Amino acid sequence: MYSEKVMDHFSNPRNVGEIETANAIGEVGNPKCGDIMKIYMQIDDETKTITDVKFKTFGCGAAVATSSMATEMVKGKTIDEALKITNLAVAEALDGLPPVKMHCSNLAQEAIHSAIADYYKRKGIEPDFIQKCDGCCSSCHNHDHEHEIEE
Amino acid sequence: MSNSRIYVDNSATTPMKKEVLTSMLPYFSEIYGNPSSVYAEGREARKAVELSREKVAKAIGAQPNEIFFTGSGTEADNWAIRMVARANKAKGNHIITTAVEHHAVLHTCQELEKDGFEVTYLPVDEFGMVSAEAVENAIKDTTVLITIMTANNEIGTIMPIKEIGAIAKQHGVIFHTDAVQAIGMIDIDVNDMNIDLLSLTGHKFHGPKGSGALYVRKGTKIGSFITGGAQERNKRAGTENVASIVGLGTAIELATSNISEKTAKLSKMRDYLINEILEKIPYTRLNGHRTQRLAGNTNISFEFIEGESLLLMLDMKGISASSGSACTSGSLDPSHVLLAIGLKHEIAHGSLRISLSEDNTMEEMDYIVNSLIEIVGKLRAMSPLYEKVSKGNA
Numbered sequence: 136m137y138s139e140k141v142m143d144h145f146s147n148p149r150n151v152g153e154i155e156t157a158n159a160i161g162e163v164g165n166p167k168c169g170d171i172m173k174i175y176m177q178i179d180d181e182t183k184t185i186t187d188v189k190f191k192t193f194g195c196g197a198a199v200a201t202s203s204m205a206t207e208m209v210k211g212k213t214i215d216e217a218l219k220i221t222n223l224a225v226a227e228a229l230d231g232l233p234p235v236k237m238h239c240s241n242l243a244q245e246a247i248h249s250a251i252a253d254y255y256k257r258k259g260i261e262p263d264f265i266q267k268c269d270g271c272c273s274s275c276h277n278h279d280h281e282h283e284i285e286e
Numbered sequence: 287m288s289n290s291r292i293y294v295d296n297s298a299t300t301p302m303k304k305e306v307l308t309s310m311l312p313y314f315s316e317i318y319g320n321p322s323s324v325y326a327e328g329r330e331a332r333k334a335v336e337l338s339r340e341k342v343a344k345a346i347g348a349q350p351n352e353i354f355f356t357g358s359g360t361e362a363d364n365w366a367i368r369m370v371a372r373a374n375k376a377k378g379n380h381i382i383t384t385a386v387e388h389h390a391v392l393h394t395c396q397e398l399e400k401d402g403f404e405v406t407y408l409p410v411d412e413f414g415m416v417s418a419e420a421v422e423n424a425i426k427d428t429t430v431l432i433t434i435m436t437a438n439n440e441i442g443t444i445m446p447i448k449e450i451g452a453i454a455k456q457h458g459v460i461f462h463t464d465a466v467q468a469i470g471m472i473d474i475d476v477n478d479m480n481i482d483l484l485s486l487t488g489h490k491f492h493g494p495k496g497s498g499a500l501y502v503r504k505g506t507k508i509g510s511f512i513t514g515g516a517q518e519r520n521k522r523a524g525t526e527n528v529a530s531i532v533g534l535g536t537a538i539e540l541a542t543s544n545i546s547e548k549t550a551k552l553s554k555m556r557d558y559l560i561n562e563i564l565e566k567i568p569y570t571r572l573n574g575h576r577t578q579r580l581a582g583n584t585n586i587s588f589e590f591i592e593g594e595s596l597l598l599m600l601d602m603k604g605i606s607a608s609s610g611s612a613c614t615s616g617s618l619d620p621s622h623v624l625l626a627i628g629l630k631h632e633i634a635h636g637s638l639r640i641s642l643s644e645d646n647t648m649e650e651m652d653y654i655v656n657s658l659i660e661i662v663g664k665l666r667a668m669s670p671l672y673e674k675v676s677k678g679n680a
Contacts, residue, residue, distance in 0.1 A: 167630075169631070169632070170592065173673075192670070193592055193672075195592050195593075198592070198595075
């Protein structure tokens with residue numbers, strides 16, 4: 136059910152770990168829902184570039200693979216570039232995800248946003264871009280679905 | 287060992303035995319007649335179907351004319367519950383079941399609720415056991431059916447079926463049991479246990495997929511579920527799947543011929559596996575009952591990791607098992623069984639079911655334990671939940 140790329144990133148995840156001196160940390164998800172991603176970034180204050188990134192994830196194969204891919208994608212990017220990375224882009228970079236696993240790619244996107252928001256908060260700036268999903272990502276997915284039916 | 291796969295998901299399905307396949311083969315080609323036909327080809331097929339019926343009946347202490355072949359265990363559950371409910375509507379509209387039944391039973395009960403039936407879903411204790419006393423207390427004047435599984439498919443807990451059967455009989459309530467996981471693992475006698483209806487399927491005991499049967503005690507009020515022909519004594523229409531029925535007969539005969547020998551071997555491997563895992567891997571817990579459990583069933587929760595990841599890594603090591611995590615169930619919630627025994631969602635997500643058959647060996651148990659030590663270590667090293675605990679302890 137998973138693409139080769141997903142399996143590659145799942146079995147050999149890139150950038151696993153922590154950064155002791157990280158100046159941006161984001162954690163999203165909920166253990167109740169079965170997935171949590173914690174992302175650590177080292178952001179250069181001058182160039183606003185993400186010079187290093189690490190992650191830790193509790194979750195399924197797709198959650199681990201999207202975490203790994205997302206960290207690869209933001210590394211070396213500026214904050215603005217990183218914020219433009221969408222969940223779809225992460226999923227596409229992995230040669231797609233099974234439909235029931237698409238919500239896992241939200242986790243990676245949210246984690247990136249959450250870490251960058253943390254970076255701004257540490258500087259006393261209230262971020263305006265943060266997007267939050269109430270409850271389990273998969274329940275958002277479900278709400279969308281219900282909404283479609285109502286229409 | 288790394289060259290050959292280790293299959294330990296025998297509660298999902300089992301490989302067919304050679305003897306079963308051999309017995310089936312002629313019925314795909316040479317003996318192709320329709321059992322309803324009067325001529326020689328038909329009579330030969332009919333003979334095979336009836337011989338199989340005798341074998342199934344014998345395996346559970348029933349009479350051949352109380353056995354009805356179906357296309358699956360799920361169909362047998364659906365038939366038993368829906369049609370007993372409907373046939374006994376004049377008497378009442380109340381059904382008693384448990385919170386840990388297979389979805390074939392739970393979803394059917396939920397459907398009946400929409401049709402005006404009232405269903406009591408009895409809770410279970412921390413081991414997944416329903417109390418016979420609770421069953422008795424739940425009986426009302428309007429109760430028409432008690433449906434409780436013989437043994438649980440996820441955590442292997444064996445229910446007090448004989449006690450429940452006695453209570454049902456005493457109160458004049460029809461008793462159905464889903465024995466899909468229990469056939470060939472527990473001695474079942476429908477008369478001794480006062481079972482009125484029993485569902486089974488062949489592929490859980492080395493028979494063919496798509497084979498099933500419903501036992502219906504003589505005199506039990508039940509309508510037909512599938513209409514359109516006189517097959518199965520007017521109760522289940524559709525041309526008999528002769529080869530599959532033959533395979534079911536062969537498989538059930540084999541499965542029930544050596545229960546004590548087989549369960550002795552399986553429970554020895556199971557207990558070794560459970561003890562090794564609990565001893566060698568911290569933050570683990572056994573789900574289900576320690577002794578009142580299916581001989582081949584192990585269900586363990588590994589804290590701080592998620593079940594699908596665990597399964598994928600086991601798969602890479604050549605091990606096939608299953609999990610109660612939401613990611614593997616295709617729904618939002620982890621296993622209803624694990625939640626019913628009081629597990630928190632996050633613990634339920636990290637559960638692993640290892641279900642054994644006679645084909646497994648002690649060496650394989652060691653390989654599984656060693657693989658788990660490595661995999662669980664790897665996944666925990668990656669888990670932000672474990673990070674909190676390991677730092678908290680430091």
